[in-house]
Amino acid sequence: MVMCMDLMSKLGVLADAAKYDVSCSSSGSGRENKPGGIGNGARSGICHSWSADGRCISLLKILMTNNCIYDCEYCANRRSNDIKRVFLTPEELVALTIQFYRRNYIEGLFLSSGIIGSPDHTTEFLIKIAKLLRIRENFNGYIHMKGIPGTDTVLLKELGRYVDRLSVNMELPSEQSLQLLAPQKTRTAILTPMKFIHEQFTERREEKRLVKYMQPFIPAGQTTQMIVGASKEHDRHILKLSEALYQKVALKRVYYSAYVPVMTGKNLPAIKQPPLLRENRLYQADWLLRYYHFSADEILPEQHPDFDLEVDPKTNWALQNWRVFPIEINKAEYEMLLRVPGIGIQSARRIIRTRRFIPLSYDSLCRTGVVLKRARHFITCGGHYYGLGLDNPDRIKKSLISSKYQKMFRQMSLFEGQA
Amino acid sequence: MYYQYDGSFTGFLSVIYEAYHDGTSHVEGIENISAGTNLFDEEKIISANLDKADKVLTGLYHKCGAQTAHTLYYAFMAEQPEREMLLFYFICAAFRDPDTLAKGKADPWIGQVESWSLKTSNECHRMLGLLRFSELEEKILYAEIRPDHNIAPLIAGHFAKRMAEEEWAVHDLGRHIVVYYDKERILTANVTEQEKNIKYSPTEKKFRSMWCQYYRHISIEERRNPKLQRSFMPEKYWPYLTEMSKVS
Structure with a gap:
């Protein structure tokens, strides 16, 4: 019973320590179950619960230990912080994962850790846990593990053979901020494993063409995370960095984590609330990069390095580039449809599919899933315009910012001091 | 003519088979046998027949493709009132014109069938995550659900592969x-x-x-947002969720 109580409190402490890492997706891996095994991957990912903050719980997201040799100023686990330090043994982690998985609580394990001894030593622990799960337990569910900056590439390569996703966190968007807030981490130490994982990933994909069965190397790809609001970078800087990461190391996702002021420090900003709206705008822009064929320079040109918090980035782009609008819904190409605020990928495809048979009217547009509240200002249907902006696009912006939104915006900017 | 069937998908397809042979213009209504008899109308009771049902479904599949067959099945499983005649209309339209579904959004009836099917698949996907097993004495995993649509048979394949x-x-x-599921086959049974x-x-309680401990600790207090939580995880599912029954 003492053991059990102990495990309970360790679980609480280490879940607390892991919760600021936002990534929780379980998608991208179609790993199949094996005979006698348990678990498989669901390519679209499955959310199993939602915590009180509205974020989805898909994986058992936990730290192996909150013991750490580093002293990063923003982190609650930093060496100089006086907190209880605990450690989950590999056997405890394996049992938790399997038992939670059987009960359909989770899709798999997302394991991160403080650095104990050295990055290599910590990674050896991670490998041990991954092997226990994959080989001894024949577990074929989702495993996401952290690549720890400074780890030997041989170890990373081995870890990659057992997990579905590896992620190395950027943490802060520039070298200067790293030096200021996380002095033991360097940009090279972070980028090197990223590049290495990318090389392995592409190499394996090339070989896979030749050999029929091949042990997969991180089938769900690699991701990273950046903390937003702990350092002084402009949004444009962050977005350009994401774009480069997508292009150069083919990341699946960049996660943005609004800085939650858990610690105080001389180099940390004094804010009361995490910059949630800014985080939201970054995600919206990130989606524009990955799925809507936008470039970072289009979303945030040099003269406007920060997001307009009042309207979403796509609407903002459309208003800045008003000369290309309105477009005719029955003629515009797919790429152009995607650029209309209120039209998403689904609805753009549906428009293309439907108009092949019947020209679309304004009424039938409702049924395609287009958000007409926004889209109507930027389109014509069979030559008719239904919006407000023909002579004066400023009226569009005014009408799109609802009173509720204005109120929220005022509160947010009050907290962030960005009014 | 009024057709009566046993309420199963096979039964429904058998009705379609019979109706086709009787000439579809005769069809005045299709209803579940439990609805009782009509006094004044002519009735025909159709028993579920796998061969007949298979002919209709295979025919639909070959003529209109997997998407149409899938839509039909999922819309049926949505168990909406008065579903039979609308689905009958859907099948007739699909056999007349294989592109019915693609043009669907323009025809409100077809759109309705499509939205039923979508509702069922959405609940299916949601339930893959929200279903909770408990371990019984005999090591059997047991889950209770109370879904809006008849999705239990639809999600069984997922768990059979996984576990x-x-x-x-x-x-x-x-x-x-x-x-x-008995480690080999999936069986469906009615229980009274x-x-x-x-x-x-x-060990179940432990x-x-x-899990409840983990659930409480993973939430970030500074980002508390119960409205968002509810919109993803509607309250109607809470009584069967391990983590919510303890919290509330």
Whole structure:
């Protein structure tokens, strides 16, 4: 019973320590179950619960230990912080994962850790846990593990053979901020494993063409995370960095984590609330990069390095580039449809599919899933315009910012001091 | 003519088969046999026949493709009132014009069928995550659900693949259906009696409270947002969620 109580409190402490890492997706891996095994991957990912903050719980997201040799100023686990330090043994982690998985609580394990001894030593622990799960337990569910900056590439390569996703966190968007807030981490130490994982990933994909069965190397790809609001970078800087990461190391996702002021420090900003709206705008822009064929320079040109918090980035782009609008819904190409605020990928495809048979009217547009509240200002249907902006696009912006939104915006900017 | 059937998908397809042979213009209504008899109308009771049903479904599949067949099945499983005549209309339209579904959004009736099907698939996907197994004394994993649509048979395949070496059962409390997997096959059965005396395995309580502990600690207090939580995880599912029954 003492053991059990102990495990309970360790679980609480280490879940607390892991919760600021936002990534929780379980998608991208179609790993199949094996005979006698348990678990498989669901390519679209499955959310199993939602915590009180509205974020989805898909994986058992936990730290192996909150013991750490580093002293990063923003982190609650930093060496100089006086907190209880605990450690989950590999056997405890394996049992938790399997038992939670059987009960359909989770899709798999997302394991991160403080650095104990050295990055290599910590990674050896991670490998041990991954092997226990994959080989001894024949577990074929989702495993996401952290690549720890400074780890030997041989170890990373081995870890990659057992997990579905590896992620190395950027943490802060520039070298200067790293030096200021996380002095033991360097940009090279972070980028090197990223590049290495990318090389392995592409190499394996090339070989896979030749050999029929091949042990997969991180089938769900690699991701990273950046903390937003702990350092002084402009949004444009962050977005350009994401774009480069997508292009150069083919990341699946960049996660943005609004800085939650858990610690105080001389180099940390004094804010009361995490910059949630800014985080939201970054995600919206990130989606524009990955799925809507936008470039970072289009979303945030040099003269406007920060997001307009009042309207979403796509609407903002459309208003800045008003000369290309309105477009005719029955003629515009797919790429152009995607650029209309209120039209998403689904609805753009549906428009293309439907108009092949019947020209679309304004009424039938409702049924395609287009958000007409926004889209109507930027389109014509069979030559008719239904919006407000023909002579004066400023009226569009005014009408799109609802009173509720204005109120929220005022509160947010009050907290962030960005009014 | 009025057709009566047993309420199953096979039964419904058998009705379509018979109606086709009788000439579709005769069809005035299709209803579940439990609806009782009409006094004044001519009735024909159709028993479920796998061969006939298979002919209709294969025909639809070959003529209109997998998407149409899938839409039909999922729309049926949505169990909306008056579904039969609308689905009958849908099948007729699909056989006349294989592109019916693609043009669907313009025809409100077809759109309705499509939205039923979508509702069922959405609930299916949601339930893949929100279903909770408990371990019983005999090591069987047992889950209780009360979904809006008849999804228990639709999600069984997912769990059979995932937990091929486990014995498990999913119990739809509202429809009194149990889907049971015995490590080889999936079996569906109607149950009349509610099992009240469930005996859990000795470790079940421990893992439940660990999960609740984890659930409480993973939330970030500064980002608290119960409205968002509810929109993803509607309250109607909470009574069957381990973590919510303890919290509330």
